[in-house]
Amino acid sequence: MTDRKVRVRFAPSPTGPLHIGGVRTALFNYLFAKKHGGDFILRIEDTDQTRFVEGAEAYINESLGWLGMTIDEGVAQGGEYGPYKQSERKEIYLSYTDQLINDGWAYYAFDTAEELDALREKAEAEKSKFSYDMHTRKNLRNSLSLSADEVKQLIADGTPYVVRFKMPEDTEVKATDLIRGEVKFNTSILDDKVIFKSDGLPTYHLANVVDDYKMKISHVIRGEEWLPSMPLHVMLYKALGWENERPEFAHLPLILKPTGNGKLSKRDGDKAGFPVFPIEWRPEGGEVASGYRESGYLPDAVVNLLSLLGWNDGTEKEIFTMDELIQAFSLERVNKSGARFDPEKAKWFNHQYLVSKSDEEIYTLFEPILADKSVSADKTLVIQAIALVKERATFVADLWEQTFFFFQAPVEYDAKVVKKRWKGDVPAFMTELPAVLEQVSDWNADAIKEAIAAQIEAKGLGFGLVMNAFRLALVGGGFGPDLMTIAELIGKEETIARINSAVANI
Template identity: 45%
Template sequence: MSRDFVRVRFAPSPTGPLHLGGIRTALYNYLFAKKHGGTFILRIEDTDKKRFVSNSELYILETLKWCQIEPDEGVGYGGPHFPYYQSKRWNIYRIYINKLLEKGYAYYAFDTDKDLDKKRKEYSNRGLTFSYNSKNRITLNNSLTMTREELHTKLKSCYSYVIRFKIKPGEKLKMHDLIRGNIIVDTDHLDDKVLLKSDGVATYHLANTIDDHLMKITHVLRGEEWLPSMSLHILLYRAFGWNIPYFAHLPLILNKNGKGKISKRNADGLDFPIFPIQWEVPDSHIIIPGYRELGYFPEAFVNMLALLGWNPGIKREIFSMKELIHLFSLERIKKSSIYFDIKKANWFNKKYLINEKKKEVFTFLCEKLRKRSIDIGKDYLWKVIHLTIDRIHFIHEIWEHSFYFFIYPDSYEANFFNKICNRNTVYQLEKAIVLLSDTASPLFTSVNLKSLLTETIKEKKIILKLLRLALVGILIGIDLFIILEMLGKEESIRRIKKLRSNIKEKI
């Protein structure tokens, strides 16, 4: 495969936000282009005016930028094949649709929606499905059933029409997909797809094929949902006499609960995000957070996404973008659909957090403390981070797991607190206060405290819970004796006395 001529494109429609499947398609195109020293192009396929959503294009550009998979050419980046919007290439499509008409590969169809609905009902009543194909077209209202004069009269009279592709029946069309292998389609089972709609707008099939050829696309990497269209696109290439690009159809991403593929339509029923970045629904106050807003790192998100259908062939799972580019190959993309697991996405984020993002955690904690006018030494702060970072998946979670190293707990775990509001608890806390007060400051270490408390107190389970409640406010956290050492003798005793006072007030 020549490195100099690889050209791939990501061609989303501006009909809303990109979801996981869409951005993965962009990523695989990007990785493939970079692997082979090729060009990654962004094209906006905006032929569907009815579904157009105004802020989609900006969303697409911002998403690609956040994911660090920016195009080399296309919308927002320029290039020699301007314009990169299908809506602005109408004159180009008209030239090529006329060539198909002249060669007999396309024809005018004047059937109204009412006519076609009537046909569908007739077939349905007989237990059949109507198809506008080689068997039926000769009985329908199209230029194949008219003389040239009749056609000329129709066109001159401004009758509404579409232009359909004329499928040649009786062929076993042999195709090859780089992921799925050889595929054979019987053209008797294909219908004559519309290439030009009644409003004069080219359909995706026509525009996509012409644009890919003119933009010199060598490899078409797209979602599995486009596999049924592959035969039509190859027949269009043949009709024009053009070289056919390589095709690779990527596996679907399924919801882990088995309820179908991930898509924008079922986003509301999922318990995990499907958009890379935040989406603001136009003309409403609805904002749907994406992975970026929820605290995921772009590197972790991309790493996770790359492995969602592709296997690098080695046991490692953490890869830099440079490594992904080096390892990526179409041969290792799975044929079967892949299940998405949000727990795995969280795992990736945690790995990047621990291995590469500790400075960002430090900065986040510094800002939290600055807002509270708390001055803490760097060494102490780093020690807190090292003690607690294994407990979090996202930067914003660090305060929840470390606040007690800096401030009093402002409340206590209610269920346990209510159970211990009695005189015996007060007695136990007073014993602990005396014990800790009698411990010399140089010996106030986690090792010594563990030995002291566990060996000298009979009801050690309850007293340890009481101490944790006093210091942290809840019954979970890192090793209690390390907390005692970190807070120091005076602060630890102060917090225990505070809990004792609260219990006294309650009883």
């Protein structure tokens, strides 16, 4: 750790919905910043205007907000190091591009896309690979092979060009990754990447280095897919004279498919029926992609799930609040290898967080579902029903299947249960049962059970057979929590009415 203030950034491109791999990157940045009393910055990297998608930026903000990651600086929040959108920082990048050219670290390249494609095809035919690098650049159409006058004339004529970084020859680049240790590269195998495009905008490589420097970013925590770009970024810091201000790097492991074979994708989620995005994505005229929020997951559960994909605190502990994660998190405990995503574990986390909530909290979440079902039930009854069944639920929506019989009488009866339980002396017993229950003065589960048990004994019937028929009458099938408690909560009048209805309709 350096002595400077911890400042990290999550820097997504607004090209579509935010994959949970990106959310995990944001979360690890957030946890690290908060652990060290630092700042969490949201920067929108929109230099690739061809892939810009309307609504993606708002989606990113809403997703992070839903998951409880408070942004300290960003487009919406402001801050002293703005603008926080790269398309609004064009002039800044231009000046540093000129500096790199003037200092001999970059050059103009006028090669057309067609010319480069032809070179690639030629190399492919010769069973080799074309690379724009120190071995080929002197033979290509750029300011290293053309005269100063030719270059000046091409620019004056408005000839399209890009600016490429001039990678030095046979130089060893060393850098420390906080997760992977020392990383070494030799520049002889690296190509001259485009750092400024013909549309007047920088590529990711230049923009993110300039922005990280200007925004005083102390740590760059990003996915391992950016590890191959690390030597170029290290060289850009050197070329711009910012070596002493260079942030520390940490490259996070991939989130893998449930099979462990390859990177998790939207297709994996579609195939297995689980979301890979934090919230639902509804592109205009496009396919709707499901989100964790709309699928019934609680934000705390999603945060907890993602936190353990590639990190652990060294103990067997699995349930962490956000505050506990902040206290426990360290990059030293992040794994180098990929983390397998387990959809069943996601459900397990959601169940844990659901049952840990108070019945009052769950009632607030369940209330819209009841309203959607046109159920107007007494709040006390709903809370009592929730307390009985929440251990059986994974999602709030599951509560309806577990409690609907508290709020509405059966309109049909499970045919298999009817065939198995409603036979012999049972129908006659059920016909007589309402009169027995009318005599129960103190309507509670124990008193109800006592009255029915006495009648069963008097008739010489099997307790289990009668209880199953009684359950069938109250709920319509062979399911539900403690039967006597159901009877107590729906009340004497409703219990008797349901028995009479079952006798009449079965």
